[in-house]
Amino acid sequence: MSSIYMETTNTGATAKAAIPVLEIFGPTVQGEGMSIGRRTMFVRTAGCDYRCSWCDSAFTWDGSAREELKKLSAENVWTELTALAEGGFDHVTLSGGNPLLLPQLGSLVELLRAKDIRIAVETQGSVWQDWVLLTDEVTLSPKPPSSGMNTDLAQLDNWVSRLKEGRPPVNAGSNANPPRTGPAYTLKIVIFNREDLDYAARLHARYPEVPLILQTGNPEPVGGETGDTALRLLAAYENLLGLVMERKELKDVRVLPQLHALVWGNKRGV
Amino acid sequence: MSSIYMETTNTGATAKAAIPVLEIFGPTVQGEGMSIGRRTMFVRTAGCDYRCSWCDSAFTWDGSAREELKKLSAENVWTELTALAEGGFDHVTLSGGNPLLLPQLGSLVELLRAKDIRIAVETQGSVWQDWVLLTDEVTLSPKPPSSGMNTDLAQLDNWVSRLKEGRPPVNAGSNANPPRTGPAYTLKIVIFNREDLDYAARLHARYPEVPLILQTGNPEPVGGETGDTALRLLAAYENLLGLVMERKELKDVRVLPQLHALVWGNKRGV
Numbered sequence: 001m002s003s004i005y006m007e008t009t010n011t012g013a014t015a016k017a018a019i020p021v022l023e024i025f026g027p028t029v030q031g032e033g034m035s036i037g038r039r040t041m042f043v044r045t046a047g048c049d050y051r052c053s054w055c056d057s058a059f060t061w062d063g064s065a066r067e068e069l070k071k072l073s074a075e076n077v078w079t080e081l082t083a084l085a086e087g088g089f090d091h092v093t094l095s096g097g098n099p100l101l102l103p104q105l106g107s108l109v110e111l112l113r114a115k116d117i118r119i120a121v122e123t124q125g126s127v128w129q130d131w132v133l134l135t136d137e138v139t140l141s142p143k144p145p146s147s148g149m150n151t152d153l154a155q156l157d158n159w160v161s162r163l164k165e166g167r168p169p170v171n172a173g174s175n176a177n178p179p180r181t182g183p184a185y186t187l188k189i190v191i192f193n194r195e196d197l198d199y200a201a202r203l204h205a206r207y208p209e210v211p212l213i214l215q216t217g218n219p220e221p222v223g224g225e226t227g228d229t230a231l232r233l234l235a236a237y238e239n240l241l242g243l244v245m246e247r248k249e250l251k252d253v254r255v256l257p258q259l260h261a262l263v264w265g266n267k268r269g270v
Numbered sequence: 271m272s273s274i275y276m277e278t279t280n281t282g283a284t285a286k287a288a289i290p291v292l293e294i295f296g297p298t299v300q301g302e303g304m305s306i307g308r309r310t311m312f313v314r315t316a317g318c319d320y321r322c323s324w325c326d327s328a329f330t331w332d333g334s335a336r337e338e339l340k341k342l343s344a345e346n347v348w349t350e351l352t353a354l355a356e357g358g359f360d361h362v363t364l365s366g367g368n369p370l371l372l373p374q375l376g377s378l379v380e381l382l383r384a385k386d387i388r389i390a391v392e393t394q395g396s397v398w399q400d401w402v403l404l405t406d407e408v409t410l411s412p413k414p415p416s417s418g419m420n421t422d423l424a425q426l427d428n429w430v431s432r433l434k435e436g437r438p439p440v441n442a443g444s445n446a447n448p449p450r451t452g453p454a455y456t457l458k459i460v461i462f463n464r465e466d467l468d469y470a471a472r473l474h475a476r477y478p479e480v481p482l483i484l485q486t487g488n489p490e491p492v493g494g495e496t497g498d499t500a501l502r503l504l505a506a507y508e509n510l511l512g513l514v515m516e517r518k519e520l521k522d523v524r525v526l527p528q529l530h531a532l533v534w535g536n537k538r539g540v
Contacts, residue, residue, distance in 0.1 A: 027515045029525055036306060037483065037524035039514065088518040179449070213307065227501055234500055238533045244309065245297050248358040254307035255299055259527070263508045 017104040018071035020046040022060055022097070024080045025269045027089050031260030033139045033213055034186045035120055040091040041081055045105065048097040049126055052147035054192065056218055056266065060097035074108040078115070094121040094135075106131030122188075125159040126152060133167045138185040140210075142203065144196035146217070153206075160207050186210065191240055192217035201249055213254045216240050218261050229265040233257055287374040288341035290316040292330055292367070294350045295539045297359050301530030302485055303409045304456040305390055310361040311351055315375065318367040319396055322417035324462065326488055326536065330367035344378040348385070364391040364405075376401030392458075395429040396422060403437045408455040410480075412473065414466035416487070421469075423476075430477050456480065461510055462487035471519055483524045486510050488531050499535045503527055 026041030046069050048061040059065035072080070081092065092112055099105055100123040109131045112119050120137040132138060140163070142156055143149040166182025187210050189200040196217070204212045216237045237257040244250050264270045296311030316339050318331040329335035342350070351362065362382055369375055370393040379401045382389050390407040402408060410433070412426055413419040436452025457480050459470040466487070474482045486507045507527040514520050534540045 027521070029511055035524070037526040039521060039523055039525065088515075088521050090522050230501065230504055231497055234532055237529075241299055241533070245358075251297070251309060251358050252360050253309055254305070255309065256307040257529070259507075262504055262532070263511070 016107070018073055019077065019102060019104055019108060021070050021072050021077065022046045022065055022068055023269060024077065024084070026081075027085045028270055029259060030091075030093055030120070031263075032215055032256060032258045033122070033188050034184065034211070035091075035093075035137055036256055036259060038091060038120075039089070040093045040120065041085060041089045042093050042095055043077060043081075043108070045094065045096045045099045045102055047101050049101060050098065050124055050143060050147070050149050052143055052149055054147065054190075054217060054219065056261075057095075057097065059268075074111040077108055078111055090116070091118040091120065094119065096123070098123055098126065100125075100127045100129050100132070103129055103131075105129070106134070109134050124149075125156050128155075128159060128162065133162070133182050135183045138163060138183045139188050140185060141188045141190070144189055144191065144199040146192040146196050147190075156203075160210060164209075186213055188213040188215055190215045190217050191243075192219065194243065197240075197243055197247075201247065204250065204253065211254070212250075212252075213256055214240065214244060214250075215255075216257045218258060218266070230262045233262055286377065288343055289347065289372060289374055289378060291340050291342050291347065292316045292335055292338055293539060294347065294354065296351075297355045298540055299529060300361075300363055300390070301533075302526060302528045303392070303458050303483055304454065304481070305361075305363075305407055306526055306529060308361060308390075309359070310363045310390065311355060311359045312363050312365055313347060313351075313378070315364065315366045315369045315372055317371050319371060320368065320394055320413060320417070320419050322413055322419055324417065324460075324487060324489065326531075327365075327367065329538075344381040347378055348381055360386070361388040361390065364389065366393070368393055368396065370395075370397045370399050370402070373399055373401075375399070376404070379404050394419075395426050398425075398429060398432065403432070403452050405453045408433060408453045409458050410455060411458045411460070414459055414461065414469040416462040416466050417460075426473075427476075430480060434479075456483055458483040458485055460485045460487050461513075462489065464513065467510075467513055467517075471517065474520065474523065481524070482520075482522075483526055484510065484514060484520075485525075486527045488528060488536075500532045503532055 021043060023042065023044040027039055030036060030038040030040045046060050099121055109119055113134060119135040121135050122139040122141060124143055125140045140159055142151045163185045169178040169181060187203060187207060191197050191200060191214050200214055216233060218233060241255055244253060244255050260270065291313060293312065293314040297309055300306060300308040300310045316330050369391055379389055383404060389405040391405050392409040392411060394413055395410045410429055412421045433455045439448040439451060457473060457477060461467050461470060461484050470484055486503060488503060511525055514523065514525050530540065
């Protein structure tokens with residue numbers, strides 16, 4: 001939990017604290033997961049409690065991008081978003097790092113909701129914040145063995161159970177059994193090898209009702225020609241498809257590549 | 271409407287008639303549309319009322335695959351599906367041609383529902399059949415100007431309105447306002463050029479509440495090395511992303527390539 005970017009959360013952040021932001025960009029395409037292909041804006045926060053061996057956004061926690069770090073209020077973030085694409089977006093993706101380290105991100109979530117913007121958030125599910133229930137799409141992305149990280153299953157159980165429960169209805173009226181509200185959610189697991197696939201299969205058995213997306217790992221997240229990277233990633237995707245189709249317990253999953261990596265390699269800000 | 275494959279529908283098919291089938295294959299990946307990446311089985315029916323200039327399944331209507339045509343009962347189709355993947359599938363995609371030419375496909379839809387199999391169907395939305403409302407996912411794919419086809423907007427209006435209405439609840443109980451049931455549905459439009467994108471934007475304005483997916487056109491649906499095809503398709507996808515991001519009225523769309531074409535080129539049966 002030591003990081004140059006973590007002072008805010010480590011020293012008792014409140015819902016009013018500034019948000020440590022590394023990138024705001026768009027409009028562009030969401031290249032992965034449940035809303036793959038969706039036009040969106042990205043807000044990438046700084047700081048992570050994980051150190052995945054193959055992290056494709058290590059600049060959010062390894063100090064290499066410290067010059068780019070801005071501490072922004074929710075209103076500042078909105079100003080930057082509208083400067084990029086005023087009237088041209090209705091969807092914002094909160095990514096990291098791990099945005100769930102930031103209780104103060106709730107202020108941005110509330111502001112975006114008030115503006116009728118759909119909100120997606122991605123996290124490994126290691127730290128809960130109540131503002132999650134005010135978003136629209138939650139990608140829960142626990143990290144498989146190849147990452148070098150350990151999954152806290154009790155914490156993940158807590159996430160799944162709270163997402164399933166959803167938000168309490170604001171006004172149930174006379175309906176004795178008001179419909180659940182809250183974000184749509186999926187599990188997304190990056191797969192580099194058979195051990196990762198076994199891990200995914202175990203989590204799928206543990207949470208059979210949560211849609212599972214398996215995502216091709218990107219073994220060389222930095223450098224290389226875009227065309228070479230694309231063909232290598234497509235070969236990895238084809239290989240993963242083959243492995244998945246052999247396993248009946250994975251009969252109801254989705255298998256996806258990262259579209260942005262296919263198109264742009266590992267370039268940032270697209 | 272003349273085709274060697276259309277005798278059945280042209281001569282007064284009933285719900286008991288055999289189903290003209292050209293391919294049954296899987297398990298494999300759904301490479302496009304709302305369930306992109308989903309593990310599924312494909313049942314491809316013969317016959318189409320359209321003749322799109324760039325059709326990637328012209329063998330379903332041009333007579334070239336007449337030797338492969340089988341007339342199958344719903345039970346025959348089920349037998350073939352289980353022979354391929356017994357216990358290894360819970361999702362079947364009905365594709366064509368235009369499966370909506372076949373009233374008798376309702377028998378297969380009912381059989382698959384009884385087996386707890388999710389059903390996806392793809393069609394241009396030119397011909398309605400009531401069995402559509404018994405499926406789970408409907409991809410409505412009207413054809414843009416580059417296809418050389420004309421869209422019957424009155425018919426498309428009818429489709430959208432009936433999908434919106436959904437199925438009447440079987441048992442509403444004491445609930446005065448029972449929730450709508452019926453398939454999830456999206457519009458998916460293949461884009462080859464700016465004229466196609468204008469067409470998509472007009473339909474998006476006409477049906478703003480229907481999620482819109484824009485899909486990269488595949489300009490050389492036959493032949494070529496897989497790697498070359500992939501890089502060409504990725505370039506076309508990147509180009510389409512650029513065109514879409516320029517247009518604020520397309521702020522809420524999804525833009526997707528065909529994953530199967532990226533991985534396998536234009537090979538059949540994968």
